[in-house]
Amino acid sequence: MSQTTTLETLQTQAVAPRQRDKAPVAMSFFNMDGFELMQRIxxxxxxxxxxxxxxxxxxPNCMIALDMAQRMGANPLMVMQNLYIVHGTPGWSSKFLIATVNTCGRFSSMxxxxxxxxxxxxxxxxxxxIEKSTGERLDGIWVTWKMVNDEGWAAKNGSKWKTMxxxxxxYRAAAFWQRAYAPDLGMGLQTAEELQDVIDAKRDADGSFTVDLDVLRRQQEVTDKAPGAGQQALEHEPGEVIDTVSGEITKSAQRQPADQQPDTGTDELNLE
Known part of the structure; x- marks a missing residue:
């Protein structure tokens, strides 16, 4: 006696082997299936x-954050909540890097x-x-008031060095330790607190230092998204003068007409 086979059963049997053979898709920028999956997420x-x-x-920002979370083995939402843009440069919150070190399994708690x-x-x-594989104590460098003052970290308006x-x-000691012993955990990025404190100056062939004024202008135009800072930076106006050492903006004694103002991309610093 023959058994009746329905059309639905035949369709299921035809599709099931292909589904079993298909490998799981991982998010990726470099293959079509992975890229489509990343876009959907x-x-x-x-x-x-x-x-x-x-x-x-x-x-695009979400896709970049997903890629970073995948590489770090971290939760995507946690990465998004702790990745900040300071002066146009991405940086981690210090507490996130500390938590990453503490949970990576390679070291004791910091x-x-x-x-x-x-x-x-x-x-x-x-x-x-303590490095768990060897039992060795790994010491970071000392961060002292002398270093803070010599680097000018506390000289800026609204600096947290003055209040906390x-x-x-x-935060600064933890960031230095992480870059010395586990740079892979931070993927080479600085902390948001460091990016607020540091202005990059480039040394020229004649020994002088120059600072890109576009970087300084962005410091006044972007919203400070670091933890604890809720004030939005003011846009730079033609009549304002930027102190390239402290980062402060002051009103000039006399405003020059716009057509008489020099148009330069860098500002010379004498740091000797």
Whole structure:
């Protein structure tokens, strides 16, 4: 006695082997299936209210964040919440890098050692952790008030070094430690706090230093998205003067007409 085979059964049997043979698709910029998958996931994130504004309705930013999360083995939303754009450059929040070190499994939880008296030039801290594979204690470099003042980190308007110095010591010491012993965890990026403090100056052949004024202008035009900073930078006006050492903007004594103002891309600094 023959058994009746329905059309639905035949269709299922024909499709099932192909589904079993198909390998899982991983997100990637470099193959069609992976790229399409990344686009679909990025579109979902871009429509979410939980992601920061720089990712909302911005598919390319979401795709980049997804790629970074995949390479780091981190949650995509956590990456988006802790990746900031400071002066046009991406940077991690310090607390995210500390958490990444603590959870990577290669080191003990990060600890901090202090020295000196509060307020003295040698007061500061360094980060340290134990490497689990060898049991060796890995010490970071000392970050002291002398370093802070020599680098000019505390000289800027609104600097957190003035209001929460101990927290900034911890963040800076942790960032130095991470770049020394686990640079792969941060993918070569600086922290958002470092990007706020540092202005890159290039040394010319004659020994002088120059700073790109476009970088300085962007510092006044972008919104400071680092944690704890809610004020939006003001746009640079023609009548304002930028102090390229401290980053402060002051009004000039006399405003020159726009057609008499020099149009230069760099500003000479004498750092000797």
């Amino acid at each position: 990025a579109k979902a994130f871009s429509q979410a209210d939980l992601v920061p504004k720089q990712y909302q309705d911005n598919l 600890r901090y050692e202090w020295k000196g008296e509060p307020g003295s030039s040698d007061y500061g801290c360094r980060a340290w952790a 110095p101990d927290q900034m010591f911890i």
